[in-house]
Amino acid sequence: MSAGLELRRLSVGYPRRPVFEGLDLECVAPGALVALVGPNAVGKSTLLKAIAGLRPARGQVLLDGTDLATLPPRARLRRVGYLPQALPQATSLVAYEAMLSALRASRPELGREPAEAAIAGVFAALELDALALRPLAELSGGQRQMVGLAQVLVRAPRLMLLDEPTSALDLRWQLRVLHAVRALVAEGRTLAVIALHDLNLALRFCDHIVVLGQGHPHNRLLAAGRPAEVLTPPLLQAAYGVRARVERCSLGHPLVLADEASSPTHDVP
Template sequence: MSTTGFALEQLTAGYPSRPVLQGVTLPGVPAGTLVAVVGPNAVGKSTLLKAVAGLRPAQGRVWLEGTDLATLAPRERLYRVGYLPQALPQSTSLMAYETWQSALRASRNEWSTAQREAAIESVVATLGLQALALRRLDELSGGQRQMVGLAQVIVRAPRLLLLDEPTSALDLRWQLQVLQAVRALVRQQGAIGLVAVHDLNLALRFCQHVLVLGGGNVLAAGDPAEVLTPALLQRAYGVRARVERCSEGYLLVLADAALPQ
């Protein structure tokens, strides 16, 4: 098993009486890679991320830099893995800055005060959150709270980022800014990022690897430009679609029609 990347080996997860995922295997993904986890509704994207994060019972192995995550103590797993759920951060009277400090106290208590301050300053600058830092969460919009939650995860500098629909509450500008920033951070830190997304065009533009789920398992995995073909889109989503290049050279998925079931 590679000591520098991420892999799944026969992962099964779901509910006690109904597995959602059965025997999911993903060969080694190298460090510095952003992986899009895609597929139609209810195929297990969120279940996969929760299982990898250790928040849902699972069988099989999740390898990160040569270590089976199931063998780690909860605190060590928290140190290495950062998870952003679909649910927005709770609307509270805390300022955004206080939530970032709390995240670091919980997972990076070995850092000095200066190190924590520097980490927060860096993430705030990277995500463009200067205007939100001293505002209370109950004064923020849903999209702004989603950005605060993302910063809570990133500021800890985990080796594995698990982001469940991190752009769902964001407008177009912030969608681009967030995924561009996440991709850059993953590359710079030599980390791994798994991002569950519905927008296939965001996956094509920002992710170096794609994992397509369907029927409780992996339909396809690899380079998005090679995996997201018209045939795969028909099989996974039940649509007739084309994959074309725009004037800027980016690949785009154009869905023409929903096919009869």
């Protein structure tokens, strides 16, 4: 049995509009942070929803060798944490209560003290202690996005699926989120797949990258592997339709610099 996430012949889409047909993804082991990237409307959110069991799909989503479709809902909820693009609802619940509700839904066996310790640990890791007793209705969009992420982290699932968790955040909080997720997966018990538009964040923080492109549903997966090896100028041209360079900054981090818009080629050398 292979530990980690693997996709076998996965097909998913909408009525009269297939998005992926027969998608295969080699097993990615726990302890990895995986960037899911590609242009708008290429199917990143659809793929995350299919893995989470929120969209009908054919084929197999294997987690540690188990087909997630064979699990009862409670068991799947325990193993998989999903953060959608939509912000948590602006309710009268305070952030602590929202965290506790998420934890009780997936791990009802936890006693009061372990549950409080888990919540406190996540609040501290994300630097959200000041929000604990504030109603969600009083929080900004970025703050609610952080609480939504905290609801996933506190459950400590085997697999985290995060759909653009930095989209409503300023630069500081983008870094705070990715450092926190990076630290969690580095412990080796969790695997995270994170949809991103910022390729430089993917290069800096992620161990593995999956690049999707436009084209026939059979050929949406353009490349997968180590970010610094996968993100080349020809790949960026094929996926995004840009002429781009990959250079290194003064600290040695690789950076994608897009120079000019052109047209996607759909062909990867």
